[in-house]
Amino acid sequence: GCRDMTVHADWGDWLLRDVEAADPETLAVWYLGCNGVVLKSSSETTVFVDPYLGTGDPPRTVRMIPVPFDSEDVREADAVLATHEHTDHVHGPSQAPILERTGADFYAPDASLEAAREAEWHERWDLTHDQFNRVAEDDTIRVGDLTIRVEPANDPDAAHPVSYLVEHQTGTFFHGGDARPGAFTDVGDAYDVDLGVLAFGSSGMLPDKETREPRRTTWYNDPDGLIEAANELQLDRLVPTHWDVWKGLTADPHALHDHARSFEFPNRLELLEIGDRTDV
Numbered sequence: 263g264c265r266d267m268t269v270h271a272d273w274g275d276w277l278l279r280d281v282e283a284a285d286p287e288t289l290a291v292w293y294l295g296c297n298g299v300v301l302k303s304s305s306e307t308t309v310f311v312d313p314y315l316g317t318g319d320p321p322r323t324v325r326m327i328p329v330p331f332d333s334e335d336v337r338e339a340d341a342v343l344a345t346h347e348h349t350d351h352v353h354g355p356s357q358a359p360i361l362e363r364t365g366a367d368f369y370a371p372d373a374s375l376e377a378a379r380e381a382e383w384h385e386r387w388d389l390t391h392d393q394f395n396r397v398a399e400d401d402t403i404r405v406g407d408l409t410i411r412v413e414p415a416n417d418p419d420a421a422h423p424v425s426y427l428v429e430h431q432t433g434t435f436f437h438g439g440d441a442r443p444g445a446f447t448d449v450g451d452a453y454d455v456d457l458g459v460l461a462f463g464s465s466g467m468l469p470d471k472e473t474r475e476p477r478r479t480t481w482y483n484d485p486d487g488l489i490e491a492a493n494e495l496q497l498d499r500l501v502p503t504h505w506d507v508w509k510g511l512t513a514d515p516h517a518l519h520d521h522a523r524s525f526e527f528p529n530r531l532e533l534l535e536i537g538d539r540t541d542v
Contacts, residue, residue: 309405345439466510
C-alpha cells in the first residue's frame with residue numbers, strides 16, 4: 263500500500279493535456295505504465311483502466327518508472343475501471359481524485375469496491391455513492407459510444423478478478439488485468455479482439471509482506487504464458503504491460519518475439535513504453 267495519500271507527477275501534466283487534445287479517428291490507447299491505460303474514442307469518450315500513480319511499498323515493491331501525471335490534474339474522464347483489488351489496480355490517491363474532479367463512474371468487482379471502502383475513499387474525497395458500480399462476469403456497461411463487457415479472468419492472486427472487453431464501432435480492445443491463461447478461450451471465440459493488453463513479468467525474490475523475508479514471487483505471465491493467453495484470445499495485436507514497474511519483477515518485452523514466432527497469435531507484438539499511444 264501507499265502510505266502517502268497524495269501522488270506527485272514526474273512529468274507535470276503534458277500527457278493528460280495530450281490526451282485531452284487528441285481527436286482519434288478510432289479508439290486511441292495510451293499506456294500509463296504498470297497496467298494502466300487511458301482510452302479515448304472518436305466521440306471523445308474517455309475511460310481509464312487500472313491507473314496507478316503510486317510508488318509501491320519500498321523496499322518491498324519499488325516503482326521503476328516515472329509517475330506520469332497527478333490524478334488531481336485529470337479534467338476529462340467518463341469512467342474508471344478496476345480489474346481486481348490489488349493496490350496497483352485499486353488505489354485511492356490515483357483514482358479517487360479523478361472521480362472527484364470529473365464525476366466519472368467507478369466500475370469494479372466486489373472485492374475491489376471493498377478495498378476502496380476499507381481505504382475510506384468516501385471519507386477522504388468528495389464522492390457520491392452512485393459513482394460506485396459493482397460489476398461481475400457477463401455484465402455489459404455502456405459508457406458514451408463504448409460497450410464494455412465484463413469477462414472472466416484467471417488470476418490466482420486476486421480475490422475476484424475480471425477482465426474488460428471494450429467495443430467501439432471501429433474496433434475492439436481487451437484488458438486482461440493481471441490474469442494468466444485459462445479463462446479467455448470463450449472471449450477469443452466470441453469476439454474479434456483487435457488489441458489486447460496482458461500483464462508480463464519475471465519471477466523475483468521480494469520481501470514477504472509480513473515477515474519481510476525474501477520470497478519467490480510470481481505475479482504476472484512469463485513469456486510462454488503470455489503467448490498462451492494471447493492465443494486463447496486470438497489477439498490481432500498484443501501489448502505486454504506491467505513488465506516495467508516493479509524492481510525484481512521487470513522483464514524484457516523484446517524477448518517475446520521469439521516466444522510468439524511459431525504461434526498463430528498474436529499477429530503482431532506491439533511494444534509500448536509508458537506514455538506511448540497506439541490506436542485500435
